[in-house]
Amino acid sequence: MTTRADEQRVLDGVPTQLYIGGRWRDATGGATFAVEDPSTEQDLVHVADGTPEDAVAALDAAVAAQAAWQGTAPRERGEILRRAFEAMVARRDDLALLMTLEMGKSLAESRSEITYAAEFFRWFSEEAVRIGGRWMDSPAGDGRVLVMRQAVGPCVMVTPWNFPLAMGTRKIGPAVAAGCTMVMKPASSTPLSMLALVELLEEAGLPPGVLNLVTSSSSSAVVKPLIEDERTRKLTFTGSTEVGRSLMAQASDRLLRLSMELGGNAPFLVFDDADLDAAVDGAVIAKMRNMGESCVAANRFHVHESIADEFTARLGERLGALTVGRGTDDGVDVGPLVNAEQRDKVAELVDDAVGRGAKVVVGGERVDGPGYFYPPTVLGQVPADAAVLREEIFGPVAPVTTFDSEDEALAQANATEYGLVAYAYTQGLERAFRVIEGLQVGMVGLNKGTVSNPAGPFGGVKQSGFGREGGSEGIEEYLSPKYVALGL
Numbered sequence: 001m002t003t004r005a006d007e008q009r010v011l012d013g014v015p016t017q018l019y020i021g022g023r024w025r026d027a028t029g030g031a032t033f034a035v036e037d038p039s040t041e042q043d044l045v046h047v048a049d050g051t052p053e054d055a056v057a058a059l060d061a062a063v064a065a066q067a068a069w070q071g072t073a074p075r076e077r078g079e080i081l082r083r084a085f086e087a088m089v090a091r092r093d094d095l096a097l098l099m100t101l102e103m104g105k106s107l108a109e110s111r112s113e114i115t116y117a118a119e120f121f122r123w124f125s126e127e128a129v130r131i132g133g134r135w136m137d138s139p140a141g142d143g144r145v146l147v148m149r150q151a152v153g154p155c156v157m158v159t160p161w162n163f164p165l166a167m168g169t170r171k172i173g174p175a176v177a178a179g180c181t182m183v184m185k186p187a188s189s190t191p192l193s194m195l196a197l198v199e200l201l202e203e204a205g206l207p208p209g210v211l212n213l214v215t216s217s218s219s220s221a222v223v224k225p226l227i228e229d230e231r232t233r234k235l236t237f238t239g240s241t242e243v244g245r246s247l248m249a250q251a252s253d254r255l256l257r258l259s260m261e262l263g264g265n266a267p268f269l270v271f272d273d274a275d276l277d278a279a280v281d282g283a284v285i286a287k288m289r290n291m292g293e294s295c296v297a298a299n300r301f302h303v304h305e306s307i308a309d310e311f312t313a314r315l316g317e318r319l320g321a322l323t324v325g326r327g328t329d330d331g332v333d334v335g336p337l338v339n340a341e342q343r344d345k346v347a348e349l350v351d352d353a354v355g356r357g358a359k360v361v362v363g364g365e366r367v368d369g370p371g372y373f374y375p376p377t378v379l380g381q382v383p384a385d386a387a388v389l390r391e392e393i394f395g396p397v398a399p400v401t402t403f404d405s406e407d408e409a410l411a412q413a414n415a416t417e418y419g420l421v422a423y424a425y426t427q428g429l430e431r432a433f434r435v436i437e438g439l440q441v442g443m444v445g446l447n448k449g450t451v452s453n454p455a456g457p458f459g460g461v462k463q464s465g466f467g468r469e470g471g472s473e474g475i476e477e478y479l480s481p482k483y484v485a486l487g488l
Helices: 004-012 052-070 074-090 092-103 107-130 166-178 192-203 219-228 241-252 276-292 308-320 340-355 406-414 429-438 471-476
Strands: 018-020 023-025 032-037 042-048 134-137 143-151 155-158 182-185 211-213 234-238 257-261 266-270 298-304 359-362 377-380 397-403 421-425 443-446 479-487
Touching (some): 018 052, 042 192, 052 143, 052 182, 052 211, 074 166, 074 192, 092 192, 107 166, 166 192, 166 234, 166 471, 182 219, 192 211, 219 241, 234 241, 241 257, 266 276, 266 406, 276 308, 298 406, 308 359, 308 377, 340 359, 340 397, 421 429
Parallel strands (some): 155 182, 298 397, 421 443
Antiparallel strands (some): 018 023, 032 042, 359 377
């Protein structure tokens, strides 16, 4: 268990100002906003509340630094990322405590996120020196075709609250590797982790103006002028589909280059030939990572009718054994949800399902405060018209419904506007290929409850967005091809 002294030491060590052009400074007008501990509902610290003027100043700095940064040797860009990776690993415990305080997840989960987030810096430190092109004879024989890849230019980045560091490093890493400058706007609920990361990158040698950070209580107020500014070359956003649509509409006038990682409604399919032990293990991981507050969390469980009762009972037993509490306390598995609004939404979805005939296997009732807690919940016999099967839950609730054929399973899985990730458990090789090819998603976990990996291209289809983060594809989002027709 951490002590209050440990918590205060970590909070005292994090910057609380804006970071623009390599300098820490107050917001224009000096306004601040509070960052809350969701497990106690108490304010932790106050950070600078940036204005539209501050956002433009950050873009000014990014634009001023772009040419020199783009001309920096790829090896040097990679070495900066490598040093940042090593620093994150060395400071994992303090970064994890800071994350737990502002976001609520257990210390064990926060440590895992630091490890995952750091890996994007290591991965893209290696990709920085592998930006390729091509050279070929013109088919007509009258010259050569040369294709090179160059940095897109100044990027605006908007990140969510649920993974305060990982959602940042998987954008910052490829941008640094490609030679792009940045203006970062973190979520107002969880800005502290990003503030600490910016300080760490500064120490790793990132030049002034390459990464600029604007914290603000109003994302729209500071992002809108950046989207409208002709000097912005790219917007990358992770968040809800609703907000993503709004940003796309704003960006359409300028035909701004976009990457959108949006909402999800992940199906988890368990066929009658599945290894049931492995399926239950995978279900716990896929559902309960980050208290279910994840776009890749399993949102609905479609289980073959012959094994549904056993699967539901075993999942209920596993989730019912998890300990709910403040993430800094020993033995805690499940922390609070991020705020009262999110907890209320989860409760409403559960109440709606129960009202339509779903059976509560475990959980299903709010935990008394303070703190925005909701217990791990398993619902059996969930009817097809329950909202919990259609809407993204973003909480620790596992609704189970059934199917009786492979075609029905795929039809149920694909009956959503979203297409980020799906999970499937089967031991049949031919069925596995039919299922993974038939699922309308950008990622599939086959007999595996996690898909997140810096070496893999993370992203979705349909209303889950477009663009990829991670893998060799990730750096392409920050590069533009230039074709040269060479006469010889």
